[in-house]
Amino acid sequence: MTHSATSPLAIIGGGPAGLMAAEAACAAGLTVDLYDAMGSVGRKFLLAGKGGLNLTHAEPPARFAERYGPREREIQRWLDAFDADALRAWARGLGVETFAGSSGRVFPTDLKAAPLLRSWLRRLRESGVTFHMHHRWLGWQAHDTLHFATPQGERAVPAKAVIFALGGASWPQLGSNGGWVKPLQEVGVDIAPLQPANCGFELAWSEYLSSRFGGAPLKPVVAHWIDRDGAAHSRQGEFVLSEYGIEGSLIYAIGAELREQIAARGEAMLKLDLVPGYTQPVLAERLAVPRGKHSIGDWLRRRAGLDPAKCALVFELTDKPTLADPLALAAQLKALPLRLRAPRPVAEAISTAGGVRLEALDENLMLRQRPGVFCAGEMLDWEAPTGGYLLTACFASGLIAGRGAARWLRA
Numbered sequence: 451m452t453h454s455a456t457s458p459l460a461i462i463g464g465g466p467a468g469l470m471a472a473e474a475a476c477a478a479g480l481t482v483d484l485y486d487a488m489g490s491v492g493r494k495f496l497l498a499g500k501g502g503l504n505l506t507h508a509e510p511p512a513r514f515a516e517r518y519g520p521r522e523r524e525i526q527r528w529l530d531a532f533d534a535d536a537l538r539a540w541a542r543g544l545g546v547e548t549f550a551g552s553s554g555r556v557f558p559t560d561l562k563a564a565p566l567l568r569s570w571l572r573r574l575r576e577s578g579v580t581f582h583m584h585h586r587w588l589g590w591q592a593h594d595t596l597h598f599a600t601p602q603g604e605r606a607v608p609a610k611a612v613i614f615a616l617g618g619a620s621w622p623q624l625g626s627n628g629g630w631v632k633p634l635q636e637v638g639v640d641i642a643p644l645q646p647a648n649c650g651f652e653l654a655w656s657e658y659l660s661s662r663f664g665g666a667p668l669k670p671v672v673a674h675w676i677d678r679d680g681a682a683h684s685r686q687g688e689f690v691l692s693e694y695g696i697e698g699s700l701i702y703a704i705g706a707e708l709r710e711q712i713a714a715r716g717e718a719m720l721k722l723d724l725v726p727g728y729t730q731p732v733l734a735e736r737l738a739v740p741r742g743k744h745s746i747g748d749w750l751r752r753r754a755g756l757d758p759a760k761c762a763l764v765f766e767l768t769d770k771p772t773l774a775d776p777l778a779l780a781a782q783l784k785a786l787p788l789r790l791r792a793p794r795p796v797a798e799a800i801s802t803a804g805g806v807r808l809e810a811l812d813e814n815l816m817l818r819q820r821p822g823v824f825c826a827g828e829m830l831d832w833e834a835p836t837g838g839y840l841l842t843a844c845f846a847s848g849l850i851a852g853r854g855a856a857r858w859l860r861a
Contacts, residue, residue, distance in 0.1 A: 464491025467827025474852025499563020618802025650697030814854025
């Protein structure tokens, strides 16, 4: 096993949180060694760029912070250090202008991740960051000696401080596979179980629906649900029918609640309003007009404005007596029941819930019981819907950990 000279600061993980931690530490005067298991850094960041790279969101700060649910208070403190405006200014400093789309989501003007990442890595190297690729962290050899697997064999790296930014367990083929959980638990770090977030949910579709309408969008719809405390909620948006069930932005936005309901009850119930443009009485009146020779599908298209995917969903979940009764059918179209059986596996999810509990960290994101060890990014126990909130919090947490490590080393 080879040994290396002591590094003041080792950062393990080359996603947005790790790279931002490196930038913050360099700005504070440190030299930084950054290690990553893959052959290049920023792989999941580049994958996000295939959809246009939704960097952040332009909504008001108070509303922005609410997106982090139970962790709103803790993440608000991260955003106080680096918020959406700061992220856009940072991108501008790398030569990348941004714009807010009609939904408020913020993108680079060229809708690409690669130019931003290239410019950032160039600046990091010029600042004194040394990158070590194909270094998979295995744990500690001694209290301050990191243990890596490399193509040349195992390697021991003494480090005065370390920042872990190892991601969650979603998209493991890009590097974040949750392999850090066991070595951290072995030294007593409190970790909430990793679970899928921003993921699809499974339903028992017929072969006809899954094969004919897998990938079909449903829009607009309103989802209604009852939370664990018995309070009623509703949210308008759109999602996609998939071969296994449902997925998409509306489902991701309420996914944490659905996941918790399934864990508690074995299923989650959603009721869908397929025709938000009509009240139930008006809809019943429109459907009560004699349909003559029109098929029920054609009639739903003409009188209720349903497209083929919505019609297929109605036929999938509605019995014949209800289809024949305009009053009952109107009620069904305004509250179509979906029984969700399970979230999709964490490896398929966009992001991960669970991780190192924030209560185990101080305000600098240093582990209380292991001084000099910091954690940042998606490996922490928080979650957020898609829309730029995930990336913003990853950047912000990296900045805090990088500054915190620099202060700790100086002290």
